[in-house]
Amino acid sequence: MSRYLSDRNDGVELRDDIGHHVDEIALRGQALQVVSALMNAEAEEARDKTFILSVRDESDAIVLKVRLACQIEEAWS
Numbered sequence: 001m002s003r004y005l006s007d008r009n010d011g012v013e014l015r016d017d018i019g020h021h022v023d024e025i026a027l028r029g030q031a032l033q034v035v036s037a038l039m040n041a042e043a044e045e046a047r048d049k050t051f052i053l054s055v056r057d058e059s060d061a062i063v064l065k066v067r068l069a070c071q072i073e074e075a076w077s
Contacts, residue, residue, distance in 0.1 A: 002057060006034065009052040010042065019058075027064060031055055035068045047072045 004027060005019040022030060035053045042049055048071050055064040 005056045007054045031066050035066045
């Protein structure tokens, strides 16, 4: 298993300096779970939010980027 670092940006960039060991096959699914959990935690308060998760390998190259956007339009607001 290789070591990957996951940087998140939801308007504020948070860089991962620790990383975790993940199998390449599982990497995409785990990244989607992380970004979905972040969106779920913030969705109650946000009307327009974008989360970006950039996954880097040990050479610092971005190997995967997930961007999830949430736009909520309410007739009563």
